[in-house]
Amino acid sequence: MADAVTASSKEQLMSAIASEVAKIEQAMHVDLAVATKGTDPLLNEVLEYGMFNGGKRLRPLLVVLAARLSGFDKSKNEELYKLAIAFEYLHGATLFHDDVIDQADLRRGKPSVYKDFGEIAAILGGDFLHARSMFLIGSLGGTPALEVFCHATGSMVDGEFLQLRNAQNYNLSEQDYFLAVQGKTALLIGATCEIGAIVGGATSSQQQALAEYGIGLGTAFQIVDDLLDYQGDADRTGKTVGNDFQEGKMTLPLILALKSANSVDKERLLYLLANRDACKTGFSEAYDLIDKYDGFVRSRSRAESIMAKGVAGLDMFLSEEKENSASVSILHALAEYVLVRQK
Template sequence: MAVVVPFEKDRASIEALVGATRADMDRVNAMILSRTGSEVTMIPEVANHLISSGGKRLRPMLTLATAALAGYQGEGHVKLAAAVEFMHTATLLHDDVVDESDMRRGRPAARMVWGNEASVLVGDFLLGQAFKMMVEVGSLRALDILSTAAAVIAEGEVMQLAAAKNTATTEDEYLAVIRGKTAELFAAACEVGPVIAGKPKAEQAAARAYGMNLGIAFQLVDDALDYGGKSQKLGKNTGDDFREGKITLPVVLAFRRGSEQERAFWKKVLVDGAIEEGDLETATGFMARHGTLADTIERARHYGDMAKDALALFPDSPMKDALVQAVDFCISRAH
């Protein structure tokens, strides 16, 4: 059965953010291409397979936007934005190996083309390049923020691994996972802009809060879309989380609210991995019965509102408006 995920009536757009950061993003993209070069042929092949596959590059755009919001006048934001994108790409390469994913952004995952070993090692290469660029910027604080983020992201991934197939996972425990594995990079990407601009700690903290809450909202929407979205807009196959036994918020809520019979179903498919034809439709039916997708989106809106509130510290400007619209876009995407 089809499940319709409720979104805002008028679809929000990210075009204001894209337009406001276009000139700097051109420089970031050029730097990304130059830094994937290697005499080891497989490295640029694997890296560019994912880098050129059509991602929105939201995280580096946020670094550029928050730097502009803070009035930064230097060149360091371009290298930091490229470093953020390399960190994100590395985590995708690693995640696809861990999750045994076949598809990424509508194309075969790198692991399906070059194998697991190459995907992991090229991800490591990109992390190394990211840290080189951070050092070149010369901001010890920015290096601290992004290197800490790398460790926190890894912790979040391990936490998710530990929570996989565990139907006893609580909502608070799940939120801790996504704060680490997804929202931390959004937070760090936004925080380094005011840091290199030399802004007061209050503005640095406000930018970080914007990124953290946006990242949580972004992941919650992804969780809902896995059961009620369209695969070409998700960047992966619909139902991947279900097939991989991932415990996401719609599952946590459905398990809590379900009958004993429904809980037995969740244990069968997620804990035992005994998925049969039609089980995904059964799962989405239970979610529709208990309103778990709608409630997941509602929670995403709550974190989106917190992200917008965090920007209140900054004076009104076109860039601030673009960042507000980016929140609405993240929540309404795939509508």
């Protein structure tokens, strides 16, 4: 009986999320048509192609939920969805540019914008999304929102530079790893929640709680991403397993294993890393060594405890309005999803 109730409430939750996602996607179609009105048809074509490819719409969802929890005036729902999609645009802009940088032919299993429309379209399409995103945030959220947002964008670029500088640094510390993750992913997701809170009229403690939830979610997301790179099923993730190792990228499982390995194993791991191009069985041997020192298990447990801390802060919203519980449930579900996702 208890199971049945859970299954049914899980279904309700999923349908609540699906209904929000549908509204978000509808708002994107409408806004892209407005934003590209009177421009070369190729622009709208590129943007529609690049922005509708099965994205999870996590960021706009967070804006909507954070704003609701902070008391957003429902009569202005249309504005809220417009603000929310700004964050999906920014995410899209990043992916357009990333695919140019990585010369990636595929994005979520179909040809990337870069591959299908070329480098110019990918860079400029990204710039257009970036500009539209800032416009929506500035005009709907004002200077405080712009400030949070630009700080996070700056950190994102900074995180990428840090990663660039850290490449092939086999001595990378756990702290450096978390700094890069914060910059690259977590602060932007935190900013997403924070701006939702600002627009909703949050108190400063509400704003902080939502920002911390977002930072936790983003950090956990990235750790799980790094775990999937070692342990994922290529058919589900759509990415080759072992990519990070083959590129000499230092992620948490490897960092933790190197830190606790005995000197023989540590030396072997470093040897495998340095000779990864020459030695084809290197990845599977490295995998076993990381596993021996619980690199994977400990990484996952870091992700879980970071996420748990972020989720705990949401309790303050439950004591207030009853309808908050639906939004808090969705945020809990997202946190759970991030930890168990297989792709």
